[in-house]
Amino acid sequence: MAKRNTSYTCQNCGTSYGKWAGQCDSCGEWNTIIEEKGVEAVPKGLGKGKGNAIEFVGLQGASEEAPRLVSTVKEFDRVCGGGLVPGSAILVGGDPGIGKSTLLLQVVGMLSAKNSCIYVSGEESVDQIRMRARRLGLEEKDVSLAAATSVRDLITTLEKSSKVGVVVIDSIQTMFIDSLDSAPGTVAQVRTSAQELIRIAKRRGFSLLIVGHVTKEGTIAGPRVLEHMVDTVLYFEGDRGHQFRILRAIKNRFGPTDEIGVFEMTETGLMEVENPSALFLAQRRGDISGATVFAGIEGSRPVLVEIQALVAPSSLGTPRRAVVGWDTGRLSMVLAVLEARCGISFAGKDVYLNVAGGLRVSEPAADLAVAAALISALNDEPLPSDSVVFGEVGLSGEVRPVGQADLRLKEAQKLGFSRCYTPGQEGKKKQQIDIGFQSNAIEHLRGLIDLLSDNTDQSSKRLGAV
Ligand SMILES: Nc1ncnc2c1ncn2[C@@H]1O[C@H](COP(=O)(O)OP(=O)(O)OP(=O)(O)O)[C@@H](O)[C@H]1O
Ligand SMILES: [Mg+2]
Ligand SMILES: [Zn+2]
Incomplete structure (x- = not known):
């Protein structure tokens, strides 16, 4: 057989x-x-036949860096590391309906002022895209539009057209190559289509922006399959219930990762948010127990967010631990440290933790803010509303210094905060720099608990117990 x-x-x-x-x-x-x-599980080996010898070169040599294509959508350019690199491939992943098409249409709309831009959609008709362009106020922009799905046709077209600057493929799951048997959206199709498109992008020197759907069902391949092939991976995330959208660099061969761009989804498209902290704190009401403001860093920027905790009696045998916007394992750790090192019990209580505004915090520096929110929620005792918190918590309950404390505090000061709970040394140093800041240097979680339990003591210059 x-x-x-x-x-x-x-x-x-x-x-x-x-x-x-x-x-x-x-x-x-x-x-x-x-x-x-049409795909072999185990690819054939090399077989017979000799290859050519490769010539090696040194690290030094004449290879000038091509100038980046700057879209002037600042939040986007920054996440890309300062603009698009010619010949590079960027994958933009995200949940359905989060705004990927909108973002890329806006970006090419701006890029089209100086570059020849092509937008290929396999999902929407030309009419639909035109309608969106009109809504976004981009109908006058010089973008070449096509509704197509055949990679072969695309490559032939791109091969012929002169001086292409940017090509958007929306989305890679709709593209197909007729020589493969499998259906569009399967791993084989997605991979091969991307490979061919990336190859021509490198050869012709245009920037390739690929949209990739994030899927859970598994009937179509997700962006994971492509992450290794492209130069840059961006994720567009956000809560459908919120207006904020966050563009996050996961991988970038031409710039820093962990950089974020913040947008607000409006009727007329995505608006850049230059001061995310102000936005994230806009709906904050001070003097509520269980809420703290965490002074975080996202990429190169300080971002202040509110962390909310709720501790309620549980009717379940195993109490609930629910987290939105933070790591579940990290919450368990902070709870365990509070129980084991500080003698605070959360037994028989449900704990809910929420990062307000739909941001996902991944910094360990949020530990102290989470601990403060939990203690405040448990005691039903609000923190001073003009205070920010940051610091990493270790397993023995010690509070460790975190990076860029100055930047965090400066942002907090700019937004009118005047009190801080920070790791020991950080706080002391800060006291000397900014006299305006009322500093609480905390060396151990027990110190934080002491401070929070006597809020009446307004001097709050005390050092935490060790
Ligand atoms: N008329 C409108 N007014 C305001 N907002 C709109 C309007 N039409 C669409 N939107 C917003 O744009 C979002 C859809 O954006 P977009 O089509 O760019 O998402 P997408 O990520 O490309 O989705 P898909 O996965 O379907 O390709 C909607 O969720 C909605 O928030
Ligand atoms: Mg879309
Ligand atoms: Zn798998």
């Missing part, structure tokens, strides 16, 4: 298997493995 070219590929991570399985061993997702024809 002739061997069939069939493999079973996980649509989440792209791992191939010789036979079908319910769960992917590689990424642990269920029901993501589907049959793909």
Whole structure:
């Protein structure tokens, strides 16, 4: 019997298997493995035939850096590391309906002032895109539009057109190559389409922006499959219930990662948010127990967000621990440290933690702010409303210094905060720099608990107990 070219590929991570399985061993997702024809599970070896010898060169040499294409959408340019690099490929991932098409249409709209831009959509008709352009006030911009899905046609077209600057592919899951048997959206199609498009982008020197849907079902391949192939991976995230959208760099060969751009989704498109802290704190009401303001750093920028905690009696055998916008494991750690090192009990209580505004905080520096919110919620005792908190908590309950304390405090001062709970040394140093800041240097969580339990003591210059 002739061997069939069939493999079973996980649509989440792209791992191939010789036979079908319910769960992917590689990424642990269920029901993501589907049959793909025309792909071999184990690729053929090299076989016979000699290759050519490769000539090596030194690190030094004449290779000037091409100027970046700047879109003037500052939040976008910064996340890309200062603009688009010619010949590079950028993947923009995100949940359905979060605003990927809107963002990229706005970006190419701005880029079209100086570069020849192409927008290819496999999802929407030309009319739909024109309608969106009109709503965004971009109908006058010089962007070449097409509704197409065949990669072969695209490559032929791009090969012929002269001086292309930027190409947007919306989305890679709709693109297909007719020589492959599998359906559009499968790993084989997505990978091969991306490969071909990236190759021509490098050769012709245009910037390629690829939209990739994030999927859970596994019937179409997600951006994970492409992350290694592209130069830059951006995720566009946000809560559908909120107006804020955050563009986050996950990987960037041409710039820093962890940089974020903040946008607000409005009727007329995405607006840049230059001062995210003000936005995240806009709906804050001071003097509520369980709420603290965390002075964080996102990428190169300080961002202040409110962290809210709720502690309520539980009717369940195993109390709930629910987290939005922070790491669940990290919350468990802070709770365990509070219980084991400070003698505070959360037994029989549900704990809810929420980062207001839809931001996802990943810094360990938020530990102290979370601890403060939890203590405040448990005691039903609000923190002073003009205070910010930051610091990392260790397993013995010690509070460790974190980076860029100055930057955090400066931003807090700019927004009218005048009191801070910070790690020991940081606070002392700060006291000397800014006399305006009322500083509480905390060396151990017990010190924080003492401080919070006697809010009547307004001098608050005391050092925490060690
Ligand atoms: N007329 C409108 N007024 C205000 N906001 C709108 C309007 N039309 C769309 N939007 C906003 O734009 C969002 C959809 O944006 P967009 O189509 O760019 O998302 P997407 O990520 O490309 O979605 P998809 O996954 O479907 O491609 C909607 O969720 C909505 O918030
Ligand atoms: Mg779209
Ligand atoms: Zn997998």
